[in-house]
Amino acid sequence: MSESSYRVEVAKEQFVFSAAHFITFAGDICERLHGHNYGVRAAVEGKLDENRYVVDFIALRDAVLKETQALDHHVLLPEHHAEIKVTADDQETTAMFRERRWVFPNDDCIILPVINTTAEEIAGVIADRVVEQMGDSLGSAMTLLEIGVDENYGQWGICRKSLVANPSS
Numbered sequence: 001m002s003e004s005s006y007r008v009e010v011a012k013e014q015f016v017f018s019a020a021h022f023i024t025f026a027g028d029i030c031e032r033l034h035g036h037n038y039g040v041r042a043a044v045e046g047k048l049d050e051n052r053y054v055v056d057f058i059a060l061r062d063a064v065l066k067e068t069q070a071l072d073h074h075v076l077l078p079e080h081h082a083e084i085k086v087t088a089d090d091q092e093t094t095a096m097f098r099e100r101r102w103v104f105p106n107d108d109c110i111i112l113p114v115i116n117t118t119a120e121e122i123a124g125v126i127a128d129r130v131v132e133q134m135g136d137s138l139g140s141a142m143t144l145l146e147i148g149v150d151e152n153y154g155q156w157g158i159c160r161k162s163l164v165a166n167p168s169s
């Protein structure tokens with residue numbers, strides 16, 4: 001008999017956040033600061049539990065919504081970029097790339113544990129935070145969490161996180 005696996009997806013209208021960022025690409029090209037109306041979606045795969053669902057999609061929805069809203073109306077900066085150096089004093093956050101410098105009030109910024117604030121990396125951060133937030137409600141029957149981040153109405157970066165073999169990776 002073949003084994004079944006199941007997938008739950010949440011893709012709600014409220015899963016949007018507006019944020020500013022800039023990335024580097026092609027080695028040393030650094031974008032100008034700009035913004036996106038990002039979209040987010042999430043999926044969990046696994047077997048059915050005793051409720052006959054993979055995960056309560058209300059719990060998944062609420063966790064994704066919380067992490068989405070946390071990013072709204074912020075400047076997203078990378079913590080681990082080799083050349084974009086981000087520092088903060090008690091009032092202002094400064095990002096530097098070679099001779100260029102951007103200064104923001106601290107409250108306007110979120111420094112993400114990423115190398116580049118691409119849609120893929122933002123998806124990875126949201127995935128980690130959703131796993132952390134959901135804790136035990138992501139039961140052992142679940143095998144995969146997938147988070148998608150859309151930068152521009154159809155340009156998705158996706159992170160797939162295994163929930164069994166090595167949940168912390």
Ligand SMILES: Nc1nc2c(c(=O)[nH]1)N=C([C@H](O)[C@H](O)COP(=O)(O)OP(=O)(O)OP(=O)(O)O)CN2
Nearest residue numbers: 022023031034036117118119120151152155156157
């Ligand atoms: N795989 C990825 N590719 C690109 C990413 C990314 O996160 N993952 N990001 C970018 C840039 O952030 C770029 O700014 C994308 O913005 P977008 O507005 O879509 O690009 P355009 O310059 O074409 O903007 P228009 O508004 O459509 O003119 C690039 N690649």
